[in-house]
Amino acid sequence: MKLIFLGPPGAGKGTQASRIEAAYEIPQLSTGDMLRTAVAAGTDIGKQAKDIMARGDLVPDEVVVSIISERIQAADCANGFILDGFPRNLSQARELDSVLVEKSIDLDAVIELAVDPEILIARILKRAQETAGGPRDDDTEEALEHRLRVYEEQTAPVADFYAEKGILRTLDGMQEIDDVTRQIRSALDSI
Ligand code: ADP
Numbered sequence: 001m002k003l004i005f006l007g008p009p010g011a012g013k014g015t016q017a018s019r020i021e022a023a024y025e026i027p028q029l030s031t032g033d034m035l036r037t038a039v040a041a042g043t044d045i046g047k048q049a050k051d052i053m054a055r056g057d058l059v060p061d062e063v064v065v066s067i068i069s070e071r072i073q074a075a076d077c078a079n080g081f082i083l084d085g086f087p088r089n090l091s092q093a094r095e096l097d098s099v100l101v102e103k104s105i106d107l108d109a110v111i112e113l114a115v116d117p118e119i120l121i122a123r124i125l126k127r128a129q130e131t132a133g134g135p136r137d138d139d140t141e142e143a144l145e146h147r148l149r150v151y152e153e154q155t156a157p158v159a160d161f162y163a164e165k166g167i168l169r170t171l172d173g174m175q176e177i178d179d180v181t182r183q184i185r186s187a188l189d190s191i
Helices: 013-024 031-041 044-055 061-071 090-102 117-130 141-164 177-189
Strands: 002-006 028-030 081-084 109-114 168-172
Touching (some): 002 141, 013 028, 013 081, 013 109, 013 177, 028 031, 031 061, 031 081, 044 061, 044 141, 090 141, 109 177, 117 141, 168 177
Parallel strands (some): 002 081, 002 109, 109 168
């Protein structure tokens, strides 16, 4: 099963992706987690990404495209994968498309979790308070508002891109966590 999880910050992509990862035995590939690991390790990519991420902007396309293109060809992705946080703009979506065509990989579905903006802000501020080891650099109210704007302007059009391909499934991300998981599983089981 080759999947993309789409949705604004705080929509629950990460939570749901780790449940689907366990249920379907396919790895969750979170560009946000990969970049945070690079920042923590102080690699060249990490140094390049640190300030961009802290203010809630997108790191350059070529950085994430090259990370993901390489990662989806690893042995553990042979059965499938979940892209979480990628693609995040139309140019990333188009680049991903050409990598997939070149490798003869077909996406099965793009799962979009829809959540109202007021709920997102409350969820993320709560998560920031509860995070062990302190909040993320980009979980301040200012960076958060910027992330939501970036989502609306740059990432929301990605949903239309996949709707045109007929593989977009938009689900209600405002239900209880278990109910959202049930919706996702039933959408995937009907593919
Ligand atoms: P969230 O969706 O909750 O904001 P993520 O962990 O997915 O958090 O991403 C955190 C940050 O990492 C983003 O604000 C951005 O700076 C960077 N990032 C993650 N994925 C991408 C991507 N595909 N393209 C560019 N930047 C990215």
